[in-house]
Amino acid sequence: MSQDAMRERVNAVRDRIAAACARAGRDPSEVSLLPVSKTFPVDAIREAMALGFDAFGENRPQELASKAQALEASYLRWVAIGQVQTNKAKDIAQWASELQSLDRLSLAQALQRRLEPLERTLDVLVQVKTSPEDTKSGVEPEELVPFLKSLESYPNLRLKGLMTMAVLSEDEQAVRACFRQLRQCRDDAVAQGIDANRLKTLSMGMSGDMELAIEEGSTQIRVGSAIFGGRS
Numbered sequence: 523m524s525q526d527a528m529r530e531r532v533n534a535v536r537d538r539i540a541a542a543c544a545r546a547g548r549d550p551s552e553v554s555l556l557p558v559s560k561t562f563p564v565d566a567i568r569e570a571m572a573l574g575f576d577a578f579g580e581n582r583p584q585e586l587a588s589k590a591q592a593l594e595a596s597y598l599r600w601v602a603i604g605q606v607q608t609n610k611a612k613d614i615a616q617w618a619s620e621l622q623s624l625d626r627l628s629l630a631q632a633l634q635r636r637l638e639p640l641e642r643t644l645d646v647l648v649q650v651k652t653s654p655e656d657t658k659s660g661v662e663p664e665e666l667v668p669f670l671k672s673l674e675s676y677p678n679l680r681l682k683g684l685m686t687m688a689v690l691s692e693d694e695q696a697v698r699a700c701f702r703q704l705r706q707c708r709d710d711a712v713a714q715g716i717d718a719n720r721l722k723t724l725s726m727g728m729s730g731d732m733e734l735a736i737e738e739g740s741t742q743i744r745v746g747s748a749i750f751g752g753r754s
């Protein structure tokens with residue numbers, strides 16, 4: 523894709539964010555845009571860097587690690603957004619700045635053990651299961667508060683918020699309900715004593731459903747195909 527084509531795509535996404543914010547009475551500065559570069563080559567990431575992006579979402583730890591090494595720009599933030607097997611914790615600890623798909627304590631423990639000797643910290647979002655689909659992982663909403671409390675035992679993990687993936691459905695109400703549930707989970711957790719400053723980020727919404735997510739309170743959308751094009 524040419525630089526101009528990517529710029530046009532990014533502008534179109536920004537227009538969609540602005541329109542959704544206008545409908546919801548929100549300020550567009552409340553919604554950050556995380557480009558998801560999974561499956562796209564480093565040249566595409568360089569084009570996005572030239573447009574001012576400095577953080578990229580990747581869903582496979584090994585791909586994240588190899589792109590981080592190929593690009594070598596120390597100001598880049600690599601954000602892991604996909605399921606992480608415990609034996610891949612090392613790649614995340616070494617190369618990622620943030621993990622949005624923290625879904626179990628065994629992974630938190632593996633990350634802590636890997637981060638300590640590297641003297642690194644990792645920003646984390648806890649993925650919440652808001653959709654009945656088996657393919658969607660995450661902490662069950664009713665188990666979230668104890669889970670968040672348990673994270674206090676891992677000093678190299680910095681809790682920043684929650685993430686979810688909505689059900690894949692044509693039914694707008696079903697998709698919207700997933701996003702609404704994540705926001706409710708945040709509100710419930712704060713009411714039950716979790717520091718609101720540790721739950722500022724609600725990462726929800728992708729290329730196909732960002733408007734609904736923004737209307738339901740998203741503070742970060744993760745956008746792949748609407749910026750980089752279709753994935754094969």
Ligand SMILES: *Cc1c(COP(=O)(O)O)cnc(C)c1O
Pocket residue numbers: 558560581603604687728729730744745746747748
């Ligand atoms: C791929 C992916 C996205 C982006 O999806 P698009 O539909 O390409 O915008 C967002 N979040 C997660 C967790 C993903 O795996």
